Amino acid sequence: MKTLKEMLAEARQVVPEQGPADVKKRIDAGEPLVLIDVRDPDEYRDGFIEPATNISRGFLEFRIGGAASDPATPIVLYCQSGLRSMLASKVLKDLGYENVTNLQGGFQKWAQSGLPVVKDRPMNADQIQRYSRHFLLNQVGEKGQRKLLRSKVLLIGAGGLGSPTALYLAAAGVGTMGLMDGDVVDVSNLQRQILHTTANVGRPKVESGTEMIRALNPDVNVIPLPTRITVDNVMDIIKDYDLIVDGSDNFETRYLMNDACYLAGKTNVHGSIFQFEGMATVFAPNQGPCYRCLYPTPPPPGLVPS
Amino acid sequence: MKLLLGIGEPLIGRLLTYDAMGMRFREVRLRRDPKCPLCGTSPTITDLAVHRNGAGAACDVSTTDGHREGVAAGVTPKAGG
Numbered sequence: 001m002k003t004l005k006e007m008l009a010e011a012r013q014v015v016p017e018q019g020p021a022d023v024k025k026r027i028d029a030g031e032p033l034v035l036i037d038v039r040d041p042d043e044y045r046d047g048f049i050e051p052a053t054n055i056s057r058g059f060l061e062f063r064i065g066g067a068a069s070d071p072a073t074p075i076v077l078y079c080q081s082g083l084r085s086m087l088a089s090k091v092l093k094d095l096g097y098e099n100v101t102n103l104q105g106g107f108q109k110w111a112q113s114g115l116p117v118v119k120d121r122p123m124n125a126d127q128i129q130r131y132s133r134h135f136l137l138n139q140v141g142e143k144g145q146r147k148l149l150r151s152k153v154l155l156i157g158a159g160g161l162g163s164p165t166a167l168y169l170a171a172a173g174v175g176t177m178g179l180m181d182g183d184v185v186d187v188s189n190l191q192r193q194i195l196h197t198t199a200n201v202g203r204p205k206v207e208s209g210t211e212m213i214r215a216l217n218p219d220v221n222v223i224p225l226p227t228r229i230t231v232d233n234v235m236d237i238i239k240d241y242d243l244i245v246d247g248s249d250n251f252e253t254r255y256l257m258n259d260a261c262y263l264a265g266k267t268n269v270h271g272s273i274f275q276f277e278g279m280a281t282v283f284a285p286n287q288g289p290c291y292r293c294l295y296p297t298p299p300p301p302g303l304v305p306s
Numbered sequence: 307m308k309l310l311l312g313i314g315e316p317l318i319g320r321l322l323t324y325d326a327m328g329m330r331f332r333e334v335r336l337r338r339d340p341k342c343p344l345c346g347t348s349p350t351i352t353d354l355a356v357h358r359n360g361a362g363a364a365c366d367v368s369t370t371d372g373h374r375e376g377v378a379a380g381v382t383p384k385a386g387g
Contacts (some may be wrong), residue, residue: 289337
C-alpha cells in the first residue's frame with residue numbers, strides 16, 4: 001500500500017509546478033491556458049483566481065473534456081494548498097493531457113502573494129431566470145454571467161450612442177455602470193436617444209437614464225455622473241472601471257478620452273456617427289492603435305461637423 | 307460584452323464603418339503608428355497637459371497631416387454621439 005507522501009512524490013515526478021507569479025505571467029500574456037479550480041464549489045465561491053473554471057476533484061475525469069478537448073491544451077490546476085490539485089494533475093496526465101501544470105502553494109499562496117482574487121455572490125432565483133438565455137450560450141454561461149455582474153463599464157455620453165449601449169449592457173446584466181453626461185433631456189433628443197422619455201424632458205440625462213436602467217434591470221448599480229468629463233476629473237473617474245465606452249459628441253472629448261484611457265491602460269470602445277454614417281472600433285492600449293494613430297490631432301474647427 | 311467576457315474577436319485594430327444609405331459595412335485595418343504622439347516609440351504626449359491649452363488646441367503639431375492620412379484611408383473622422 002502506498003502512503004499519501006509516496007503518491008504525491010510520484011505525481012511530482014510527472015507534473016511540473018509553477019508558483020503564483022509565473023502562472024500570473026502566463027495568464028497576463030494571454031496564453032490560451034485553461035485554469036481549473038479543483039476545490040469544492042463552496043470554497044470556489046469564497047474566492048477564486050480569474051479566469052478559473054470550477055471542476056471539483058470528484059468530477060474532474062467526467063468534466064475535463066468540456067473544458068479542454070485537445071490533449072495539447074495547456075492546463076493549470078489549483079486547489080487550496082496545492083496538494084489535491086497535484087494528485088488531480090497526475091490524473092489528467094494519466095488521461096493523456098500533455099501540458100498540465102500544478103499551481104504550487106495553491107489558492108492560499110496566490111492570495112498571500114497579494115495577487116488578485118475574485119468572489120462571486122451566488123445568483124438568486126430571479127437572476128437565474130433572467131439570464132437563462134445567456135446560460136445557453138457556451139461562450140457566456142453562468143460563469144460569464146457572473147463576470148458580467150462583476151464588470152464595471154463607464155459610458156461617456158447618454159445620447160445617441162450611449163442610449164442603446166446603456167440599455168443593452170443593462171439588460172445583459174453588466175453589474176456596475178457609470179453614466180456620465182452633463183446635459184438635460186431636450187425634446188429634439190427623443191427621436192434617437194432611446195434612454196429618455198417625453199416625461200423626462202428638462203431633467204438631467206443621467207437622472208432620466210438611471211431611472212430607465214433601474215426599471216429595466218434592478219441588478220445594475222448605476223452611478224450617475226451629471227457632469228462633463230474634463231482634464232481635471234477624467235483620470236479619477238476612469239480608474240474605477242474595466243471598460244470605457246466613448247459615445248461623446250465632440251472632438252475635444254474624443255481626444256481627451258483617447259489620451260486618458262491610453263495613459264491609464266483602459267480599453268476604450270469608440271463609436272461615432274454623422275448623419276447616415278457611423279464607425280466603431282476598439283482602442284486597447286498596447287494591443288492595437290489609438291485614436292491618434294488614426295488622426296494624430298483634432299481637425300481644425302469647422303472642417304468636420306461636430 | 308465580448309471584451310468584458312474575453313471572448314471572440316473584438317474590433318481592436320479594425321475600424322468598422324457603416325453607410326446606412328448604401329447599406330454597406332466596410333472594414334479598415336488599422337495599424338499602430340510608430341510616430342504616434344501618444345502611443346508611438348517616442349511619444350510627445352506623456353500626460354494630459356495638452357488638454358489644458360483650451361478648446362481645440364489639443365496639440366501643438368500641425369493639424370493637417372493627420373487629417374490627410376485619415377482622409378487617405380477613406381474615413382473622415384466623426385465626432386457625433
